[in-house]
Amino acid sequence: MKKTFMGVKLRKLRAERGMTQIALAQALELSPSYLNQLEQNQRPFTVSVLLKLSRALGVDIQQFSEDEEARLLAGLKEALADAAQPISLPEFQEVAGQMPGLARAVIDLYRRQHQLLERLETLSSQWGDDRSRPEPLVSQPFELVRDFFFAHQNHFDTLDRAAEKLAAQAQTSPVDRAAWLEQTLAQRGIQVQREAGAQGSKRSFDPLSRVLTLSSELAPAQQAFQMATQLALQAFSADIEALIQVPPFTHNEPARRLVRVGLANYFAGAFLLPYGEFLQAAETLRYDLELLGKRFQVGLETVCHRLSTMQRPGAPGVPFFFVRVDRAGNISKRQSATHFHFSRVGGTCPLWNVYEAFSRPGQILAQLARMPDGRRYLWVAHSITQGEAGYGSPRRTFSIGLGCDARHAHRLVYARGLDLQDPGAETPIGMGCKVCERPACPQRAFPYVGRALSVDENRGPSAPYGSWVEPEPRQG
Structure with missing residues (x-):
């Protein structure tokens, strides 16, 4: 089993709490010498130590997990794939495991650079098509919202529990939940109507008339999802706002609106598939997607999306x-x-x-x-x-x-x-x-950008871009 050394993270945590080594050792019921060895990477972390950190300081042990290190490692390899000097795997592992803040900063800089290059490419194409002035570029907030959901492991416990509580209050079968939601919205002064086509929109809400228009083409479960989304935006707006009072949503209005819709959709999925009931069914049915869809009267995509959110603590x-x-x-x-x-x-x-x-x-x-x-x-x-x-x-x-x-x-x-x-x-x-650094993949469409190609005009390799120059050993 791989030993886990995360001394830098532990020192950073102690500094953030303003604690001395002796104070932290006492809180964790460890000897100061043992804690010092953990911080200096002379001893690996154990499950016992991680549990003590969680109990004593309320620390999310996810930040000390190998999963988080693997994600950072993959991000670093992508960000620095075309670095001037090849970077070895142990170096990547050292940064990802011991300096996660630095790893995130490098990954963030890479993403910003990639976005700027995309804008530059778009700008160049606009200048080159005989127009006197390029159209203004619009920043897309989708990646910001995706990163926000990823940072929360795609689980928002406050909304999830609120949706589960509401589903328990409804006490309806999957077939009857659309009617219950329509009645609940009516009690809040929102009238639901259905319209053929609905101008290409699944859901359209007029704040002035307080009329929610749904496409008549939607299946009952889809109608319930859209009504639950609207209910979340109306009745649970404060819970949603509490989650997004963080950058970049405090100064990026398009991203703020998009993340509100995303969290309202999350609430709707949690209402249709309540956590405890859905998890029990998933385990009993061994995560059979078709059987889960049949039991809860939803499509496979809804089932898959909900399964990716089932990370309630405990x-x-x-x-x-x-x-x-x-x-x-x-x-x-x-x-x-x-x-x-x-x-x-x-x-x-x-x-x-x-x-x-x-x-x-x-x-x-x-x-x-x-x-x-x-x-x-x-x-x-x-x-x-x-x-x-x-x-x-x-x-x-x-x-x-x-x-x-x-x-x-x-x-x-x-x-x-x-x-x-x-x-x-x-x-x-x-x-x-x-x-991807696999050298002999027959489906390769582009060469791996991390190493220079070795091209031999006298050979015809069976795999495209199948060989490249191995890096020289790093000195020092």
């Missing part, structure tokens, strides 16, 4: 990652309850089963996958089609993926028939070609 479910992609590889939704890192550049991996799902509609596909760093995951993928019924109506096709660390795979029905211990059963995937 009663967590399997920590899942959830993605929704289109045929072009664009990720339109991504939520993670744990460390899995989604690449922001270079596309995703074509060997990932979320893309195979497009060619096998109606089937749920399971894949045991291994990342370049050796971590193993079980991925479940399924294609979905959305849109209004009728010939010629616009339709949208996506693939949704739900994944978890392989150590949790035995809890899922989708592990049935898979040899979880056989390396030959694993599919090697990566975060994206530009940041």
Whole structure:
């Protein structure tokens, strides 16, 4: 088992609390010499020490977890993949494990640089198309909101418990909850009406007339979701505001509005699938997506999205990652309850089963996958089609993926028939070609940006960009 050394984090925590070494040692019921050895990385952290930190100081032990270190490690490797001097894995591990604040700062700088390069590219294309003046660029707040949800492990306990309490008050079956929500909104002076087409909108609320218009094309569960979202924005606005009184939402109005909608949607999902009831059903049914959807009368995407939020302190479910992609590889939704890192550049991996799902509609596909760093995951993928019924109506096709660390795979029905211990059963995937260091991948679309290519005109390699110059050993 890997030993965990996190002395820098412990020293930082002690400094933030204004405590001396002796005071912290007393609070943790440790000897000062033992605490000093922990801070100097001369002794590894133990589960006992982490639990003492949690009990004595109310510390979230997630910040001392290997999952968080793995996420930072992946982010650093992506951010510094094209560094002038190759950086070794031990150096990345040292920064991610011992200096997480520095790691986050480096990752944040990289993201800002990438956003600026995208803006520059857009600006250049606008100047080059014979127009006298480029149109102003609009900053997109989506990444800010995604990072906010990721930082909270995609779980907001206050909203989750409020939604669960409301669901208990409703005491309705999944079939009757839409009628209950409509009645509840009426008690708050909001009239619900349904309109065919509804101008392409699922939900439209007029604050002046206090009329909520829903598309008549929505299924009962979708109508309930939209009404629960509106109820959250009206009745639980204070709870939502309490969560977002942090940068960047205090000075970025578009991001603030978007995160409010995101949290209202979170509340709606928690109302339709109450935490305790849904977790018990998920464990009993071994996380069978179709059976869960049938029991709660919701679609597979709603089930997958809710599963990625089940991280209540003291009663967590399997920590899942959830993605929704289109045929072009664009990720339109991504939520993670744990460390899995989604690449922001270079596309995703074509060997990932979320893309195979497009060619096998109606089937749920399971894949045991291994990342370049050796971590193993079980991925479940399924294609979905959305849109209004009728010939010629616009339709949208996506693939949704739900994944978890392989150590949790035995809890899922989708592990049935898979040899979880056989390396030959694993599919090697990566975060994206530009940041994936696998040298012999036949599906590679771009060379790995972390090393210089070694091109030999007298050889025809079987894999594109399949070889590159190994880095010189670092000196010192």
